[in-house]
Amino acid sequence: MRKNFGMKTWIYPMPVLILGTYDENGVPDAMNAAWGGAYDAGKIIISLSADHKTTKNIKLKKAFTVSFATIDYVAACDYLGIVSANDEPDKLEVAGFTTSKAEFVDAPIINELPMSLECKLEKITEDGNVIAEIVNCVADEDVLDERGLPDIDLIRPIIFDPAAAAYREIGEKVGDAFVEGKSIE
């Protein structure tokens, strides 16, 4: 038997994306977003309400970073999603994060999160969604494997479980992708 739940935004898994931006005075801000994903090769889409400070900053700077929330900063990353910089201008500091300017875009990298995407705004859709080019993926050398590629067990990203409103870690490897050597999309 199956049970119907009607209209739900339940996707398994959902990411915990930390969006970093600068405002008109160069003050860094960050928020937490679960609604987004790959839009095309080298592109990302994020669903954002227009009233977020992040949205205003993205429109201003045409740039943002996406860092992946990690096990070591679960509560701090959750805080970024529940408090607005419109109400708490020092929210990054309150959360315990520090930032550095990204190398390729005018947006802050969060030093404590080991892997980030540097994104240039391509357009905002008619529905208000942000579509951006990923101009650079940057990772701490501490989270690279012996081949020099990002190692998910060292990054330790978290997952959002929408029905339970909980965060989960990544578990064991259960298989290889593209076993016949072709690419999925």
Added chain:
Amino acid sequence: MRKNFGMKTWIYPMPVLILGTYDENGVPDAMNAAWGGAYDAGKIIISLSADHKTTKNIKLKKAFTVSFATIDYVAACDYLGIVSANDEPDKLEVAGFTTSKAEFVDAPIINELPMSLECKLEKITEDGNVIAEIVNCVADEDVLDERGLPDIDLIRPIIFDPAAAAYREIGEKVGDAFVEGKSIE
């Protein structure tokens, strides 16, 4: 020190979405997609090349389902992503899957995957991305918790690790979301 990788479509985590469709003869098809996510409340966006049979079927039927790949069907779900129904018309059968018609849309539910979204095509973007309303979320009663909500430990969805081209399971709970009672987006 940080290492730059340039333009990469690396998001942590990425989902393993199984898209179910019918063709003009009512023959079910399914494919595997990692590029997509929530577009807005009750909406999903998927990046799909125009040459997929799935894309043609979605345009024809204005409907599809999204099921979440699970630990028990890793190899079968991977197969759906590497073999096209254009080349193997019986790919669902070869993969070992059976289907039933979804209750609210003209698309197949994969019986072996316990949780699905029934989606109605809203539009295809100028870039070819599919945006759809999630008209129903449907889950096997076997994967519900004591409150009657989907339990991620019973669904057992898998995650796609893009840099390693591997599938991972969901790990332990590491925290609650919205600790201050507000919603993230």
